[in-house]
Amino acid sequence: MNKITIAVIAVLVFLSGGFWGWFITSNQLAEQGIIGPTISPTPTPKPLLVFTFEALAKREYRGSQIEIGETLDNEDEGYSAQLFSFYSDGKKVTGQINFPLTEKSNKLPVIVLLRGWANQETYRTGSGTEKAAAVFAQNGYITLAPDFLGYGGSDNPENDVWWERFNNPVVVLNLLASIKTLPQADPERVGIWAHSNGGQIALSALAISQLKIPTTLWAPVTKPFPYSILYFTDTFEDEGQALRAEICRLEKDYNVADYSLTNYLDRIKAPLQIHQGTADKSVPVSWSDELVEKLDKLKIDYQYSKHYGADHNLVGAWNEAIEQDLEFFEKELAN
Incomplete structure (x- = not known):
């Protein structure tokens, strides 16, 4: 050596x-x-993991007792309008309930109505749903239209923009679980009416739960997340700068595909009816066209109606659309 x-x-x-x-x-x-x-370094907390579609599909939704509140001013005949409240995971959610003024010896079918986006400063209970709810109530349906957290008399959501968004289907599923507490309601005959972003919430709830609840969608938001919200930022004062920063924060710690409805459409088992106005300037016709192409491939039961010249609220074809919905629910919720 x-x-x-x-x-x-x-x-x-x-x-x-x-x-x-x-x-x-x-x-x-x-x-x-x-x-x-x-x-050792402390792992980054990831509280939003409880809101992935997979996680939400594995949990239970127990709802609560639905409490009936004060009577609302109602000049229409054929139904009474009142406030209601229930609890979703410990948070109070308010809304409007309509009862048909019909013979109550038999339990009545129920329609849950989900509105689209609303300005918190100008929102009032019933905004975005009251016109359709009136027609359904006049035709023998109990209607429930939740305000959602942060609106009406509801509790505030957690102080996180994504918690608030991802929790909306949870509110709906807890409300559906609460219907059985209404003595006048038949919990086996429940339908959903949803408009715009309410359509995204409805489809998410159906994909998570796989419940076979007949659902009608008016101009639903159905593009992949987060594009589905970035699309609307051109009208923001900051042109979406703050929202893009929030998306960057989300993407740093989470896989956004786990929160995108379009990746879970195959879980939907409910019959669908879709309405789309050809003059809609908020939700492009192509979105609904693409949705039904996917539904075709997945062999999901649906009906699709294009209303020529109708806008985002189906003005120009509103009566036609609501009549189609009445026929749809009469068929799907028959005894």
Whole structure:
């Protein structure tokens, strides 16, 4: 063995001895409380994982007792309008309930109505749903239209834009679970009417639960998330800068595909009726066209009506659309 090799071995022995001496001494000092133990980095909390479609599909929705509140001013004949409330995962949610003024010896079918986006500053209970709800109530249906958290007399959502968005289907599923507490209602005969972003919420709830609830969708928002919300930011004062920052924050810690409805359409088992106005400037006709192409491939039962010249609220074809909905629910919710 030459002198160089001997020297290298000697250095390695010295260094390893120094390491083990440091390791043993450090452990002894830590045990004696002289220095603290080595601390591993704390994992980043990911509270929104409970809202992935997979996670929401695995949990239970128990709802609560539906409480009936004050009577609302109602000049229309054929039904009474009142406030109602229930609890969704411990948070109070309010809304409007309509009761048909009909013979109540038999339990009545129920329509849950889900509105689209609304400005919190100008919103009032019933906004976006009251006209359709009136027609359904006049035709013998109990109607329930939740305000959602942060609206009407409801509790506020958590202080996170994504928590608020992803929790909306949870509110709907807890409301559906609460219908059985209404003595006048038949929980086996329930339908959903939804407009715009309410359509996205309805489809999400159907995909999560796989409930076979007949659902009619007016100009539903059905593009992949987060494009489905970025599309509307051209009307924002900051042109969507704040929202894009929030999306970057979300994408840093989460896979956004886990929160996108379009990846879970195959879970839907409910019959659907879709209405789309050709003059809609909020939800492009192509969105609904693309949706029905996907439904075709998935062999999901649907009916699709294009209303020529009708806008986002189906003005120009409103009576035609609501009549089609009455026929749809009469067929699907027959005794």
